Amino acid sequence: MCRTEEDREPDEKPDPHAIDDAEDAAAGDRGDAAAFTSLLEDSAEELYEQAPCGYLSTLMDGTIAKINTTLLNWLGLPRDRVVGRMRFTDLLTVGGKLYHETHFAPMLQMKGEVSGIALEIKAAEKKRMPVLVTSKVKTSDDGEPLLIRTTIFDARDRRAYENELLRGRQAAEEARRQAEESRRRAEADRERLQEALAVLQQNLLPAELPAVPGLEAGSYYHTASPDLLGGDFYDLFPLGSDRWAFFLGDVCGKGPQAAAVTSLARYTLRAAALHDPDPVTVLTTLNTVLHERYSNGDPRYCTAIFGILEPTGEHVDVHLASGGHPSALIQRADGTADYLPTPGGMLIGILPWAQFTPAHTRLLPGDTMLLYTDGLTEARVGPDRALYGDDALRTFTTRQPSAGPQALITALSGLLASFGDGLDDDTALLALGIPAPAPVSEDRT
Numbered sequence: 445m446c447r448t449e450e451d452r453e454p455d456e457k458p459d460p461h462a463i464d465d466a467e468d469a470a471a472g473d474r475g476d477a478a479a480f481t482s483l484l485e486d487s488a489e490e491l492y493e494q495a496p497c498g499y500l501s502t503l504m505d506g507t508i509a510k511i512n513t514t515l516l517n518w519l520g521l522p523r524d525r526v527v528g529r530m531r532f533t534d535l536l537t538v539g540g541k542l543y544h545e546t547h548f549a550p551m552l553q554m555k556g557e558v559s560g561i562a563l564e565i566k567a568a569e570k571k572r573m574p575v576l577v578t579s580k581v582k583t584s585d586d587g588e589p590l591l592i593r594t595t596i597f598d599a600r601d602r603r604a605y606e607n608e609l610l611r612g613r614q615a616a617e618e619a620r621r622q623a624e625e626s627r628r629r630a631e632a633d634r635e636r637l638q639e640a641l642a643v644l645q646q647n648l649l650p651a652e653l654p655a656v657p658g659l660e661a662g663s664y665y666h667t668a669s670p671d672l673l674g675g676d677f678y679d680l681f682p683l684g685s686d687r688w689a690f691f692l693g694d695v696c697g698k699g700p701q702a703a704a705v706t707s708l709a710r711y712t713l714r715a716a717a718l719h720d721p722d723p724v725t726v727l728t729t730l731n732t733v734l735h736e737r738y739s740n741g742d743p744r745y746c747t748a749i750f751g752i753l754e755p756t757g758e759h760v761d762v763h764l765a766s767g768g769h770p771s772a773l774i775q776r777a778d779g780t781a782d783y784l785p786t787p788g789g790m791l792i793g794i795l796p797w798a799q800f801t802p803a804h805t806r807l808l809p810g811d812t813m814l815l816y817t818d819g820l821t822e823a824r825v826g827p828d829r830a831l832y833g834d835d836a837l838r839t840f841t842t843r844q845p846s847a848g849p850q851a852l853i854t855a856l857s858g859l860l861a862s863f864g865d866g867l868d869d870d871t872a873l874l875a876l877g878i879p880a881p882a883p884v885s886e887d888r889t
Contacts, residue, residue, distance in 0.1 A: 498596035506531035520568025537564045556581045574599040662853035664873040674870035675702035689717045692815040693748030723765035727800045734793030745793035760807045767792040777810025781841040812877030819871030823863045849875035
């Protein structure tokens, strides 16, 4: 409970230490108040002249009637050269004057106030100074305009920030433009490469199979990747004396190196067949050429079937040999299908000497012989991604009607398409056969 002087006992004396503390606290409060009060003793004139922004007042025609020291310092001009002698537009750059005349002044006249307009003034040392300008018209009691009061803020830091943002945006746009240009060039290069690869691939395969009297032929080539040259090849060509040669093979690898081997193998087989058409001899010649060409540090090899067709009356005798290639599949006119065994045939080009297996068959009307590369039987199918396999191909062929090579090739191309991404290797198909005789309609007349 606080006690007054009247409440103090007569013989009780005041505490001198308490009196000193109270006097010190009071003195400190008076000092703080005095310091704070001194901060508020700036005159209105001083606040106007030394404000952190520019102030000026102009007559309605733009003549400057009053201007503060801050703005004069920015302009680098004495007061007597500005007040009563210059207009507000004289402080602006050429672009600022045009904007003032076409936008700023009309808006100010219409609205009586314009806020935050970005302009440039002619600062000291002939420099441009970006500013933000706000103007307001002062009117009389009866609404007549008297003068224009204008506040000008230094926008140099803001302009520098905006310029930095602009440079960043321009840099980003340039990077985007360069990336887009690089993408377009890459796409153009890719298209040119694919066109070149397609032309080269076509040169490694016959443009079309020749017409063989009494014989039907069909072919199909599936490219697993449009960006890589395939290593599969086939051909059918005449040997003279009513005999025809055929071959189908598969070079190990892809790309330009495999294409080079494919080209060499294809033309070697054609040349060897013209010299000596015996199938085993032809494959032996190819083995010698590939081994001599690629035995030093970069071995290359292939598999192939080469054969001779000899039409005789209503049938065609087929003599062939295989070098490590999948066996030919024969679809008979009676609806059966089975492989023509060629066991023991070795890969072509691995060893200086290789053994090749000969085989013989006869095609009757309605029979078709199918040659294929292992991209077909090694396709991955089903949920467990199992190999398609030889048995599945035989079953599929058996279920197809004996309608000739073209019909079988069409059915097999549909099968390849159904494998989707399970078919990850190039696949070549060559079918040869004798068309079945057309049924004779009975004359009921």
